[in-house]
Amino acid sequence: MSAAEKKLIRIALAGNANVGKSVIFNYLTGLHQHIGNWPGKTVEKAEGTLHFRGHTIDILDLPGIYSLSAFSIEELISREYIAIEKPDLVINVVDASALERNLFFTLQLIELETPMIVALNQMDVAEGKGITIDVPKLQESLGVPVVPTVATKGVGLSKLLGKALKVARAKKPAKPLRYGREIEERIRKVTKLVENIPIKYPPRWVAIKLLEGDEEIRKIVGEIDPRIISSAEKYCRDLERIHGEPCPTIMTSERYDIANKIARGSQRITPPKGPTLTERLDMVATHPLMGYPILIGIIFLTLLAVFTVGGYLSRFFEDAMEPVRGAFGGGAGELIGEGLLGGLIAGIAIVLPFILPFYLILTLLEDSGYLPRAAFMMDSLMHKMGIHGKAFIPFILGYGCNVPACLGCRIMETERERTIAAFVVTLVPCAAVTVVVLGLVGAFVGIHWALALYLLNLVIIFILGRIAFKVLPGEPMGLIMEMPPYRKPHARTVLKETWMRVKDFAYIAFPLIIIGSVVLTGLKVGGLLEPIGNAMSPITVGWLGLPAIAGALLIFGVLRKELTLVMLATLMGTANFGAVLTPTQMIVFAIVVMYYIPCIATIAALVKELGWKKAAYITVFEIAFALLLGGIAFRLLTLA
Amino acid sequence: MITESIEEYLEAIFRLREQGEAATTTSVAKELKVAPASATQMLKKLAKQGYLKYTPYHGVTLTPKGEKIGKKILRKHRVMQKFLNTMGLPKSRVHKNACELEHHISDDLEQAIYQRVESERPLPPGIPRDVTPITSLLDGRKGIISHISGGRGASQRLADLGLTPGTEVMVVKSAIFHGPLMVRVRGTTLAIGRGLASKIFVRTR
Numbered sequence: 001m002s003a004a005e006k007k008l009i010r011i012a013l014a015g016n017a018n019v020g021k022s023v024i025f026n027y028l029t030g031l032h033q034h035i036g037n038w039p040g041k042t043v044e045k046a047e048g049t050l051h052f053r054g055h056t057i058d059i060l061d062l063p064g065i066y067s068l069s070a071f072s073i074e075e076l077i078s079r080e081y082i083a084i085e086k087p088d089l090v091i092n093v094v095d096a097s098a099l100e101r102n103l104f105f106t107l108q109l110i111e112l113e114t115p116m117i118v119a120l121n122q123m124d125v126a127e128g129k130g131i132t133i134d135v136p137k138l139q140e141s142l143g144v145p146v147v148p149t150v151a152t153k154g155v156g157l158s159k160l161l162g163k164a165l166k167v168a169r170a171k172k173p174a175k176p177l178r179y180g181r182e183i184e185e186r187i188r189k190v191t192k193l194v195e196n197i198p199i200k201y202p203p204r205w206v207a208i209k210l211l212e213g214d215e216e217i218r219k220i221v222g223e224i225d226p227r228i229i230s231s232a233e234k235y236c237r238d239l240e241r242i243h244g245e246p247c248p249t250i251m252t253s254e255r256y257d258i259a260n261k262i263a264r265g266s267q268r269i270t271p272p273k274g275p276t277l278t279e280r281l282d283m284v285a286t287h288p289l290m291g292y293p294i295l296i297g298i299i300f301l302t303l304l305a306v307f308t309v310g311g312y313l314s315r316f317f318e319d320a321m322e323p324v325r326g327a328f329g330g331g332a333g334e335l336i337g338e339g340l341l342g343g344l345i346a347g348i349a350i351v352l353p354f355i356l357p358f359y360l361i362l363t364l365l366e367d368s369g370y371l372p373r374a375a376f377m378m379d380s381l382m383h384k385m386g387i388h389g390k391a392f393i394p395f396i397l398g399y400g401c402n403v404p405a406c407l408g409c410r411i412m413e414t415e416r417e418r419t420i421a422a423f424v425v426t427l428v429p430c431a432a433v434t435v436v437v438l439g440l441v442g443a444f445v446g447i448h449w450a451l452a453l454y455l456l457n458l459v460i461i462f463i464l465g466r467i468a469f470k471v472l473p474g475e476p477m478g479l480i481m482e483m484p485p486y487r488k489p490h491a492r493t494v495l496k497e498t499w500m501r502v503k504d505f506a507y508i509a510f511p512l513i514i515i516g517s518v519v520l521t522g523l524k525v526g527g528l529l530e531p532i533g534n535a536m537s538p539i540t541v542g543w544l545g546l547p548a549i550a551g552a553l554l555i556f557g558v559l560r561k562e563l564t565l566v567m568l569a570t571l572m573g574t575a576n577f578g579a580v581l582t583p584t585q586m587i588v589f590a591i592v593v594m595y596y597i598p599c600i601a602t603i604a605a606l607v608k609e610l611g612w613k614k615a616a617y618i619t620v621f622e623i624a625f626a627l628l629l630g631g632i633a634f635r636l637l638t639l640a
Numbered sequence: 641m642i643t644e645s646i647e648e649y650l651e652a653i654f655r656l657r658e659q660g661e662a663a664t665t666t667s668v669a670k671e672l673k674v675a676p677a678s679a680t681q682m683l684k685k686l687a688k689q690g691y692l693k694y695t696p697y698h699g700v701t702l703t704p705k706g707e708k709i710g711k712k713i714l715r716k717h718r719v720m721q722k723f724l725n726t727m728g729l730p731k732s733r734v735h736k737n738a739c740e741l742e743h744h745i746s747d748d749l750e751q752a753i754y755q756r757v758e759s760e761r762p763l764p765p766g767i768p769r770d771v772t773p774i775t776s777l778l779d780g781r782k783g784i785i786s787h788i789s790g791g792r793g794a795s796q797r798l799a800d801l802g803l804t805p806g807t808e809v810m811v812v813k814s815a816i817f818h819g820p821l822m823v824r825v826r827g828t829t830l831a832i833g834r835g836l837a838s839k840i841f842v843r844t845r
Contacts, residue, residue: 067800071793098828101802182731213792241735244721245805246659248792252799253806260826288816376831380819388833389820475793478833479820480801 015093017064313353343517386469398428406605596626654710783842
């Protein structure tokens with residue numbers, strides 16, 4: 001082992017959501033960070049590097065979670081990482097203003113028996129709530145070092161690093177705390193049973209998880225020796241008889257009892273007189289009468305900001321790029337100019353300008369604490385379409401652009417909820433679809449028909465959302481989220497997070513957009529559009545009653561939906577669509593464009609959030625659904 | 641004539657239902673540790689006597705008459721269990737004794753013991769009369785969680801966020817249009833969807 005390797009230290013940051021974990025992460029790693037996904041998962045993985053006192057320190061920011069049960073992938077990933085990859089140290093970031101709930105998670109981390117320290121963060125917020133904490137006493141009760149910090153101001157962070165280095169080098173694992181006597185006795189018995197089986201988790205932790213009835217651990221242990229499972233079940237029944245509650249509840253309650261005792265023993269609370277700032281703001285922001293106008297105002301401002309800033313940037317880039325694109329001529333030149341550069345320009349000029357302001361505003365809303373309030377107020381309506389309040393923001397943004405909307409579905413807690421939300425969002429007609437619907441149906445058939453299509457769309461979203469809610473496997477999880485106190489967004493963190501997310505998206509979306517663009521241009525240059533249009537005519541002409549040209553248009557629409565209209569004008573040689581299409585054809589065409597496929601950038605976003613398989617399912621379903629709906633509309637309209 | 645055996649069955653069915661599980665022949669048999677065949681027979685008999693509705697393969701639901709008895713016996717069991725605990729009986733013996741005593745104590749004795757146990761311990765056992773879903777509390781009112789009914793995932797999630805039995809919660813406000821509840825628990829504020837919240841049962845003073 002070389003000297004450099006010896007000095008490499010791996011640290012994992014763990015803690016609840018909203019405790020300032022990412023502020024600490026950003027402070028420590030600066031720009032030396034990389035955000036990707038966990039291998040094979042759609043969970044974000046943020047890593048960074050820093051140099052400190054001659055050491056290279058790799059820092060991994062684990063997802064913000066409340067427990068280490070097998071409830072969500074984030075929790076599974078975190079516990080697997082800590083127990084199996086064994087970082088040199090875990091820094092548990094704790095919110096000093098909600099000590100008890102945070103310590104509940106600390107106790108679980110300690111049970112994983114890795115070296116650990118606690119960053120007692122948001123000391124200033126705690127002070128504001130009238131909470132003073134006896135740090136030495138807390139440290140003594142937990143048995144791990146505790147460093148008080150105020151991450152947003154950088155207070156205590158170098159001390160934290162110094163302590164981290166010391167504890168990581170000592171390699172002394174944290175020592176688990178004891179439960180009540182009757183539980184401890186059973187833990188000991190089960191620990192004996194699992195001590196000698198080949199499993200990578202600490203035996204005592206496995207024993208506790210077996211008593212909790214943790215499905216993942218039961219499966220792993222059951223494959224090695226099913227007798228252990230039945231013994232553990234027997235002990236569980238003993239405990240249930242003693243306590244009169246289900247075993248998982250007993251274990252959780254016990255742990256909370258310990259957390260409560262430690263918190264009570266080490267903090268003094270003198271509640272401030274009168275309501276806090278958060279309480280006063282909440283009186284207005286979530287007020288039944290005043291809350292909704294405020295919410296509508298914020299949405300309106302967000303859409304306005306995203307589309308004026310986005311629109312301006314978009315035009316600016318497009319104008320700047322135009323001369324470059326025009327410089328290429330001929331077959332091969334067109335392939336490069338139209339395909340390669342066109343794709344790149346589409347990415348830079350159309351996607352990026354909208355994503356950047358969107359991410360900035362979303363991060364701001366998230367960081368300030370307003371997002372949970374919006375979710376709180378909209379939960380009941382969103383429920384009717386099979387998703388819950390948190391999906392409200394992505395849903396509304398879908399009317400602008402589906403891409404940031406899909407990416408915004410990340411805020412959903414479970415995979416199931418995220419899938420339904422992303423699916424619903426892709427059904428929302430984005431600005432490009434609006435161009436087609438208004439430009440075709442609105443202009444040549446009548447505005448009331450265009451509105452009818454939007455109304456139909458809402459009905460369909462409600463119905464399909466409900467169906468997805470019913471058929472997707474897994475336990476439906478209602479809304480449950482923390483309402484963190486309002487706070488002033490921390491500029492550095494907001495900017496950095498925005499930048500990281502944009503960069504991250506560009507990596508995934510740009511290759512797809514460019515490849516798609518090159519392939520389509522290739523088809524056009526190679527004269528293949530017409531044969532393809534003809535090959536598709538049984539569907540486009542036979543089933544949908546559209547002209548044969550529609551096939552090629554729809555293929556181009558995959559790239560950008562408004563292209564269908566632009567190309568229609570080019571290919572028909574006129575922008576007076578009323579002369580070349582019947583009203584029925586226009587309505588059917590608009591319906592198909594509305595639903596038939598998420599555009600390629602949206603597909604990229606779906607892949608990023610849900611993985612290839614689900615993205616493919618959604619895409620295929622929506623194509624089939626659009627054709628079905630279009631065909632039905634054609635028959636109904638010709639009947640009338 | 642209500643025999644001890646009838647009471648045991650009604651209690652078991654009530655307990656299953658309270659935990660949010662379906663009461664089927666199999667689950668009832670398992671709960672009472674009897675053969676499925678004898679459970680089937682007994683359930684048919686109880687249905688005939690009007691204590692429950694029984695559909696083969698689809699489980700049973702208690703009639704108001706059956707529910708009244710099941711609930712009462714389960715309450716007596718829990719009151720006795722807590723009483724025996726405070727009497728210092730070894731924990732291994734508590735359950736067995738409570739199982740026997742629940743059939744023999746009169747309603748007023750149970751009441752009296754319940755009052756006594758409650759005055760000694762702030763968190764009384766059983767299904768006291770004043771247990772309601774948290775969704776029925778008015779804004780600003782407090783309650784102490786008695787139990788959470790519902791699926792494993794939901795109750796684990798709620799417990800992880802600090803909503804464990806015996807914990808005090810306050811409803812800060814509930815959103816209009818049948819929306820979620822904002823509650824304060826263990827020094828933090830949570831929003832909980834109405835459906836999920838209706839599974840949290842609290843005891844009010």
